[in-house]
Amino acid sequence: MSLPPRLPAAPAPAVVVDGLRFAWPDGTPALSGVTVTFAAARTGLIGPNGSGKSTLLRLVAGELVPDAGTVRVSGDVRHLRQDAAVAPGSTVADLLGIAPVRRALAAIEAGSLDPADFDAVGDDWAVEERALAELALLGLDADPALLDRPVTALSGGEAMQVALTGIRLARPAVTLLDEPTNNLDATARARLYAAVDAWPGALVVVTHDRELLEHVDAIADLGRPGTPVYGGTFSAYAQRRAVLQEAAERDLRDAEAALRVARREAVEEETKLARRAAGGRKAAASGRYPPIVAGAKKRAAEVTAGRVRGVHADRVGRAAAERSRADLAARAGDVIRIDLPATAVPAGKSVLAIESAGRVLSLWGGERVRLAGDNGAGKSTLLEVLLGRDVPHRFAVFGDALSVVTPVAVPVGHLAQRTLELDGFPDALTAVRSAAPGRTPHDARAILARLLLRRDAPTRPIAALSGGERFRVALARVLFAEPAPRLLVLDEPTNNLDMASVDQLVQALEDYRGALLVVTHDEHLARDLRVDATWEVARPAGGPALVTER
Template identity: 50%
Template sequence: MSTGTTHVTCQRLVFDWPDGTRVFDGLDLAIGPGRTGLIGVNGSGKSTLLKLIAGELTPLAGTVRAEGEIGYLAQSLTLDTEEPVDRLLGIDRARAALHAIEAGDVAEEHFTALGDDWDVEERTRAVLDQLGLAHVDLDSTVGRVSGGETVMLRLAALLLRRPDVLLLDEPTNNLDLRARERLYAAVRAWRGVLVVVSHDRELLEHVDQVADLRDGQVVRFGGTLAAYQEALAVEQEAAERGVRAAEADVRRQKRELIEAHDKLAGRARAGRRAGETAGLPRIVAGARKRAAEVSAGKHRILHEERLADARERLSEAEAAVREDDEIRVELPHTAVPGRRRVLTLRELELRNGTRAELSVLGPERIGLVGANGAGKTTLLNTIAGRLAPTAGEARAHVPLRYLPQRLDVLDGALSVADNVRALAPSAEPHRVRGHLARFLFRKDGPDQLVGTLSGGERFRATLAALLLAEPAPQLLLLDEPTNNLDLASVRQLTSALTAYRGALLVASHDVPFLRELGLTRWLEVADGEVTETGPS
């Protein structure tokens, strides 16, 4: 690995999307050795910045420089399911050459392909074992491993290359708890430059610094996410105090300006009366009047300048306060009486062979955990009626709604408001728009086509449509709802679910998120069974 003090630099970086939307306008950034957590709201440009550093996108202006080799793990992986595992890992040529030499073929081309990498298989096995992939056959194909294992194989390929700069974009999406722990360990062990984009709060506790991308610029803080958020909270509290003080100053200056006007008007009236009664010569009275007007004008200008200064200080104070809006919504119609039967799973057998017996009463909040491929999504799809069980019964006794991982509930060709009305046909337009405002769709927001929304916006639109649907859902099924959501959106989701009064069944690998929901039960899908478990 290279030894310079700075490995990645962006200078006066400018980037536009093909439609002319500007993402960066003069971004400056320098990242040195260590682990950097890159955070920011959805749409702020985090993934775009990683692609610019990796060379997958070209800036409109400015420069991007990286010292040494770059390894990049994209958020969305499109892989050939027929590709051999050893080729995905980048060791197929060296491995084939090694096997040829071991078989007695001493052609020079084999030695050239192998180089000094005589322990290629042992080194690969060590990395795979580190990432929990010891069971993966190097001669098998990518299609024979799960989605989470595919992500870990791609990470293994990067670790085997030993790049100087490692870029990871939402690496824990779709990883189960064990795989996440292994990824955390790999991040902790990294000794080069690492930049990770993530909403995973546990992962961001293993970084050396946080870089917050906001309004096209980066603010950095030395420390973990928790330390950064604590410092930010103190800063925002001070900023809000500054706004209150500045508002008070504006009110005071307005009051003093009005009082000054009243005093000057009073003096002017008194002066006119005194002139009339004193019988002063007209020229003397006129001179006094002009002097009084000049004095009054100076006094008025002084107070107006003070008011303008106070307003400027208020604008500066308001600019220092972040406006990360929270969803605030009351959902009384979703309430479920304490002893009402909500869901029954009786002798249920899923398509993958998993069996389940379950009874849900009242507004229970249940977390569903388990390894990738264990059957959590299959269980939710079966309860929602999207899949038929092999045997037994899954019966919901109350209206339910399902939020799948792919957020494919809404029609992309319709507006946000039209999608909500499709699920709540009796709702009047002004009522729909009022509800959508609470989900942060204001002004023209309800008229946006769902197909044009960002990931975070689409998520909010889907959540709004489900929670406002008719009849009101008293059972809500959520499948990995925090995937691809920024930290602000996760807070918004938590806020909305706090207002929800019905029963929840949430499948997630995001343990901090599950803990914040106030769960009453935890279920684990493992070894073909759905069983009660303790908090993770």
């Protein structure tokens, strides 16, 4: 089996990170001694949740200052964070990053001769036209009024697409994307893949989207010692990792065998030395040698025994160190194992039912239904309706085409797209106990440990947790709440998870016995969860949104 080559050193690397170390204000380490070079190409940055991928991007972007080490970037850099966060009251123009240029253009058109306005515009006199043309490609209205529309009126997927458009308009030398496919529907993802294929300059993308990783030139693995960079796509990387894993497991077996041999030989030699010492003492007691000769023989035997013991101790030590190194190299990721018997719902029990366009759709106990549809079609609005919440714009989306036939009558666990509710808690331990007041701190720690949040993670400040760690805290709050959820509603659950964590989520939900309603654009997740049916939300032009089953 041929192995993909490592990425050759670029003559003019776009980003050089050397000996980077960073810790959060409370002393929690985020990165330690990271050295990696990103070429002027498309690089996928992968690694387990908590390995520091997002933190590394923020350091490269200059948003954080390292405690040690250096970051050198060739040219200007733009960074799109996971949440595409914007300030309250922001508009589409703000999210695109063209608001300052628009203000300068408006001032010039009103007669301003201020050099600062002309500097702000530069050569970009047609920025509005370019922006609207790009937005039209996303299927958004090309009316100039769109630029003044509040970002809060956009769906999560639409906001992400607008933010990506803003980066393309800026044409930076280095682009940093953190989970750019979050909330994107299949059509939007296809557009992003095409944009990545033609992306100018250097691109570093953190993503769990395996399809997106098939459109990069290299994979950098922050979860491996030394952050190795491998040439090729993720499938080529996975092939290489499989070969390396097999070799590591073989090395571990050899190291364990060598350690057993070294220990056995040390025991055998110790037995020989003990016999010789006993023989020497017997000879000395018999008076066979004069005292001075017997003493010399004893001292010589002790020196020889010490040297022999040292040699064998050194061999055992080296073998043990090699075994530890091999064990670390061969170690696979942890597995989530939880038991959720209290979530069971009888298969014949109706959990909820809705009517749309004259057709009734029902969700039954133990059934798994996927909610699909394009960005902005109304999926999140439908979830709010199903959860019995007051939705002021419900009729603007569905009109009279939707009615709830059977309201939800079982305990519900809802995991939203964003984990903002966690910001109200100092740490994960407190967050879990707030959802299950009857549980002791020990119980809460055990729950978090089963979701791979161990050691200091339960008491670490929420702000210091990675996106994936925050997700698992939110998942713990939902799955172990009191009463236990018998309907689990997941809204884009894999947005902030690395690929190993996505697999672990699937493992965790294997033990969930209630009804499941999942909103996801992730085909990989839908396939692994083995959904029983798909409800499609579509919004025909000029008409209300409809829900159909396929």
